[in-house]
């Protein structure tokens with residue numbers, strides 16, 4: 001039997017795996033994947049050992065299973081999942097996963113370790129409804145069949161926290177806007193005050209000018225009258 005080991009070549013891991021013909025060679029691929037499955041790991045996909053076929057092994061809360069040609073249906077409800085990967089040593093990532101997953105496979109085999117050997121049990125029920133951690137494990141391994149790694153997922157974003165932050169930012173921006181408008185209003189009031197003052201000054205100047213002209217006219221009239229008196233014309 002070929003000696004398989006877990007590969008860490010990211011470029012190789014990004015290729016999509018081929019469906020398995022369940023009439024032919026999947027038991028050999030299954031043995032190969034199980035031979036590389038660490039006792040503490042939660043899952044391993046065939047492409048992680050260089051077999052680009054659609055087979056995964058998952059350790060779930062109700063047992064360890066080999067799933068051949070799995071297809072998944074994810075729920076809309078999302079939640080954070082902190083994950084690491086045997087193919088990406090020293091990387092931990094908090095990503096978004098669906099809380100529930102329904103997985104349907106062509107073959108489901110329950111396995112249990114018996115020393116260096118694995119015991120196999122065929123399961124008739126090909127569909128599993130999984131929740132939380134179990135759902136995350138299957139989604140993670142299914143991703144490997146599609147050539148997707150945890151580093152391809154955007155980091156988890158807490159929408160509630162983001163909305164709260166956004167609201168706070170908007171509140172600050174609005175407060176600034178109100179302050180800015182107030183300042184503008186004050187400035188225009190000031191300029192209005194200045195123009196009123198100027199208008200009053202102008203009015204006063206006009207008034208003074210009118211009075212001066214009237215007084216000057218009066219002076220001329222008096223002078224005319226005195227001259228007439230002197231000349232005896234009045």
Ligand SMILES: [Zn+2]
Nearest residue numbers: 084085086087
């Ligand atoms: Zn992985």
